Amino acid sequence: MAGVRASFGVTGDDAWLWGWDATPAIVSVHADDRGEAHIWRRPGGGSLVHETARFRPWALLATLDDLEASGVPFAHVDNAAEGPPVGSPDIAVQTLRGPGALRHIVSATRWRTLEAAVCRGASQRLGRRLTRLQQLPPGERHVLPPDEQYLVATGRTYFRDLTFAQLHRLQFDLETTGLDPTQHRIFLIAVRAPDGRVRCLEATGDDDAAEVALLRRFVKVVRALDPDVIENHNLHGFDLPFVRTRAKRLGVPLHLGRLDGVPLLERAAQRGARSERDTERRVRVVIPGRECIDTLDAVRRYDFAVRELPGHGLKAVARHFGLAGPDRERIPGDRIHAVWRTDPDRVRRYATADVVEVEGLARLLGGAAFALARMAPRRYERLADAGPATGVIDPMLVRAYVHAGHALPAHEEGDGTVHVGAALHLFTAGVATRVVKADVASLYPSLMRAFRIGPRRDALGALLFLVDRLVDQRLDAKARGRAAPPGSDERFTLEAVSAAMKLLVNSAYGYLAAGGGLTRFADVHAANEVTRRGRETLHVMCRELAARGTTLVEADTDGVFFAVPEHWTEADERRVVAEVDALLPPLVRLEFDGRYAAMLSHEPKNYALRAYDGTLTLRGVAFRSSRAEPFGEQFLREAIAHLLAGDVAAVRAAYLRTVDALHAGAVPTVHVAARVRLRKSPDAYARVRATRREFPYEAMLAAGRDDWEAWQRVRVYRTPTGGAVIDEIDGDVDAAHDPRDYDRAYYIALLRRTFVTRLARAFTPDDFARVFADPGQLPLFDSDLASVRPVATAIPEAWAALQ
DNA sequence: TTGTCGCGGGG
DNA sequence: GTGTACGCGACAA
Numbered sequence: 135m136a137g138v139r140a141s142f143g144v145t146g147d148d149a150w151l152w153g154w155d156a157t158p159a160i161v162s163v164h165a166d167d168r169g170e171a172h173i174w175r176r177p178g179g180g181s182l183v184h185e186t187a188r189f190r191p192w193a194l195l196a197t198l199d200d201l202e203a204s205g206v207p208f209a210h211v212d213n214a215a216e217g218p219p220v221g222s223p224d225i226a227v228q229t230l231r232g233p234g235a236l237r238h239i240v241s242a243t244r245w246r247t248l249e250a251a252v253c254r255g256a257s258q259r260l261g262r263r264l265t266r267l268q269q270l271p272p273g274e275r276h277v278l279p280p281d282e283q284y285l286v287a288t289g290r291t292y293f294r295d296l297t298f299a300q301l302h303r304l305q306f307d308l309e310t311t312g313l314d315p316t317q318h319r320i321f322l323i324a325v326r327a328p329d330g331r332v333r334c335l336e337a338t339g340d341d342d343a344a345e346v347a348l349l350r351r352f353v354k355v356v357r358a359l360d361p362d363v364i365e366n367h368n369l370h371g372f373d374l375p376f377v378r379t380r381a382k383r384l385g386v387p388l389h390l391g392r393l394d395g396v397p398l399l400e401r402a403a404q405r406g407a408r409s410e411r412d413t414e415r416r417v418r419v420v421i422p423g424r425e426c427i428d429t430l431d432a433v434r435r436y437d438f439a440v441r442e443l444p445g446h447g448l449k450a451v452a453r454h455f456g457l458a459g460p461d462r463e464r465i466p467g468d469r470i471h472a473v474w475r476t477d478p479d480r481v482r483r484y485a486t487a488d489v490v491e492v493e494g495l496a497r498l499l500g501g502a503a504f505a506l507a508r509m510a511p512r513r514y515e516r517l518a519d520a521g522p523a524t525g526v527i528d529p530m531l532v533r534a535y536v537h538a539g540h541a542l543p544a545h546e547e548g549d550g551t552v553h554v555g556a557a558l559h560l561f562t563a564g565v566a567t568r569v570v571k572a573d574v575a576s577l578y579p580s581l582m583r584a585f586r587i588g589p590r591r592d593a594l595g596a597l598l599f600l601v602d603r604l605v606d607q608r609l610d611a612k613a614r615g616r617a618a619p620p621g622s623d624e625r626f627t628l629e630a631v632s633a634a635m636k637l638l639v640n641s642a643y644g645y646l647a648a649g650g651g652l653t654r655f656a657d658v659h660a661a662n663e664v665t666r667r668g669r670e671t672l673h674v675m676c677r678e679l680a681a682r683g684t685t686l687v688e689a690d691t692d693g694v695f696f697a698v699p700e701h702w703t704e705a706d707e708r709r710v711v712a713e714v715d716a717l718l719p720p721l722v723r724l725e726f727d728g729r730y731a732a733m734l735s736h737e738p739k740n741y742a743l744r745a746y747d748g749t750l751t752l753r754g755v756a757f758r759s760s761r762a763e764p765f766g767e768q769f770l771r772e773a774i775a776h777l778l779a780g781d782v783a784a785v786r787a788a789y790l791r792t793v794d795a796l797h798a799g800a801v802p803t804v805h806v807a808a809r810v811r812l813r814k815s816p817d818a819y820a821r822v823r824a825t826r827r828e829f830p831y832e833a834m835l836a837a838g839r840d841d842w843e844a845w846q847r848v849r850v851y852r853t854p855t856g857g858a859v860i861d862e863i864d865g866d867v868d869a870a871h872d873p874r875d876y877d878r879a880y881y882i883a884l885l886r887r888t889f890v891t892r893l894a895r896a897f898t899p900d901d902f903a904r905v906f907a908d909p910g911q912l913p914l915f916d917s918d919l920a921s922v923r924p925v926a927t928a929i930p931e932a933w934a935a936l937q
Numbered sequence: 938t939t940g941t942c943g944c945g946g947g948g
Numbered sequence: 949g950t951g952t953a954c955g956c957g958a959c960a961a
Binding site for chain 3: 266267268272277278279282401402403434435438441520521522523524525528641644648652653755811814828
Binding site for chain 2: 312369428
């Protein structure tokens with residue numbers, strides 16, 4: 135199944151990583167059941183080239199019994215991609231080497247031919263009528279979508295020799311009268327052209343005719359600009375399904391793609407919108423010839439690793455990354471249409487900001503998917519929303535096996551062995567000073583490489599091979615990226631490649647551990663061996679660090695926090711890390727990751743760090759949570775800063791100040807309010823109100839508001855008589871609205887109950903009671919606090935386990 | 938109370 | 949035409 139074999143730079147085993155066909159600058163692929171592939175290329179970033187090619191649709195089968203039983207003739211060949219010799223039957227079979235169950239590549243001129251033949255035989259064998267190959271038992275077939283059949287068979291990938299900047303990318307954003315395309319209309323579409331120009335297409339009225347005209351213009355504009363990529367935030371969850379439904383209802387043909395006469399198509403996608411036909415199915419819209427990229431996917435993929443975004447909405451993310459200008463127009467979602475009627479310019483500015491920010495966001499976070507598309511045999515848009523293990527590594531392994539002429543194992547359920555994860559130890563709770571963090575970068579892939587732990591059924595050793603190559607090539611890409619001029623295309627590309635490779639390397643273990651037969655080569659025993667070695671490594675790190683005079687605080691998976699003696703210098707700290715590093719297996723490198731003046735260790739994975747320059751870092755749900763009332767978070771930050779600076783009197787002062795401020799109503803209203811999302815409509819809540827009252831809705835009603843929309847986000851807070859509400863615009867509130875009518879006693883109690891308690895580990899029970907005694911209680915003098923010192927408490931079980 | 942499901946986003 | 953996780957709230961049992 136070699137297809138066009140390499141006669142160019144990419145040869146040999148690198149084919150497993152990069153494919154083997156050097157065709158440059160593919161920007162989109164569309165293939166169909168009839169064996170026709172359309173390839174759009176943009177060589178050198180210049181003008182677009184549209185090529186068509188024939189390919190033989192193919193599938194992997196475990197048995198030829200069905201084909202034989204069907205009576206349909208077929209020929210054995212050496213290469214199913216090339217097909218049978220002249221005069222032979224249309225159906226060709228290439229039999230693969232090795233122990234895997236899926237050992238026959240069956241191909242034909244058209245998909246229907248091979249599907250019909252196999253299904254005829256299989257229907258007899260299984261005693262039920264089969265019409266689709268997918269109806270065969272899962273272990274007996276592997277069927278790819280046509281685009282992927284084409285890419286695997288040819289060894290082609292997207293974007294060879296092309297930079298991200300050379301892609302023609304268009305962003306569009308709908309403004310609608312509401313969220314439901316069966317009830318609401320589109321009245322404006324902002325379009326940002328690949329050259330950066332933005333225009334707003336607008337409906338000239340609020341009837342069908344005006345919307346029809348708008349949709350027609352939109353189609354015309356997109357076709358004229360002819361972008362390779364279409365981007366927006368929640369493109370697949372909102373804009374594309376919305377525009378499709380509107381077009382259907384209004385009878386407007388939506389020929390947005392590059393193939394004349396081919397309308398929008400669908401593909402199954404776990405995170406797609408519900409299909410209109412079958413609400414069980416989730417689908418995403420496909421525009422043949424263009425790649426539809428949703429920046430929400432990129433944001434989720436980013437935050438999955440980093441966990442620092444306040445939310446995943448466009449406005450919040452754009453602000454977080456500094457993509458939003460200071461005068462960014464903001465309008466609450468449910469007011470956009472009303473504003474449009476009175477101040478259309480405002481809506482134009484708003485929509486324009488949206489597409490401009492989406493462009494920036496796509497560039498900022500889209501590099502990894504772009505680079506993945508150069509490696510894996512899938513469409514760019516699919517790689518942008520795929521999970522790295524099942525969505526990227528698995529297809530690469532399938533391509534490697536097929537290319538090597540090796541049979542693939544079928545998916546296999548585990549044998550019931552449970553997967554055991556990483557180690558997590560809390561050695562010390564409370565306040566520690568002179569703290570060092572040391573960790574092993576990429577612990578699991580390093581262990582896989584060091585001890586050659588790979589899937590048992592991976593006869594070719596392809597996964598370990600890929601990890602080895604990815605680690606090497608990533609180091610190379612990183613180094614070259616650093617050498618490239620800042621801001622250059624080359625640097626962007628190399629950094630993107632490096633990011634993509636890191637993603638893959640770190641997913642290799644997840645690939646092994648994926649349960650329930652998720653990945654083809656999943657192997658719980660191998661995964662357990664990786665985590666066992668990981669726990670062992672962590673144990674060695676802890677034991678050896680402790681043996682060198684440090685005090686362990688917390689150890690988690692691949693990293694350790696430990697405190698060092700008073701007189702140690704940074705050089706001493708680095709020395710012990712290096713000493714322990716020398717005891718670890720080859721390829722497993724313990725690195726010095728940071729040093730801190732003090733640490734509050736609350737619970738596993740919940741701690742605060744004070745750097746030597748005073749910078750405070752809070753980690754874990756105990757210290758940061760989107761739902762927490764801001765006054766409480768502010769108090770915690772302040773109190774912990776003083777605590778870690780060793781100033782207990784200031785901790786008490788912060789407490790007293792907060793209590794006083796609440797008592798006097800000096801805390802701004804918005805600082806006591808919690809963010810909530812109203813999911814129930816007023817009617818829906820009215821129906822359940824008798825049986826169960828929920829505070830946010832009660833607050834709305836108490837405020838005399840019974841007209842909210844489901845999904846609306848508001849801030850709510852307690853008043854002495856019930857609740858009250860503050861409106862939110864893209865995560866912000868109107869600062870001028872500040873009635874200070876909150877229930878002061880309630881919030882003082884809340885301060886104690888949920889925030890002060892998070893400092894309990896820092897003191898002995900007596901001292902804790904002293905530091906946080908009620909202001910109105912016994913008079914308390916500074917001298918009472920002078921003797922109070924933050925404490926650290928050893929957790930005996932954790933230390934005992936070290937032996 | 939406990940377990941399961943679905944959400945996160947878009948106007 | 950498969951398949952991310954994590955924490956949380958809603959709902960059913």
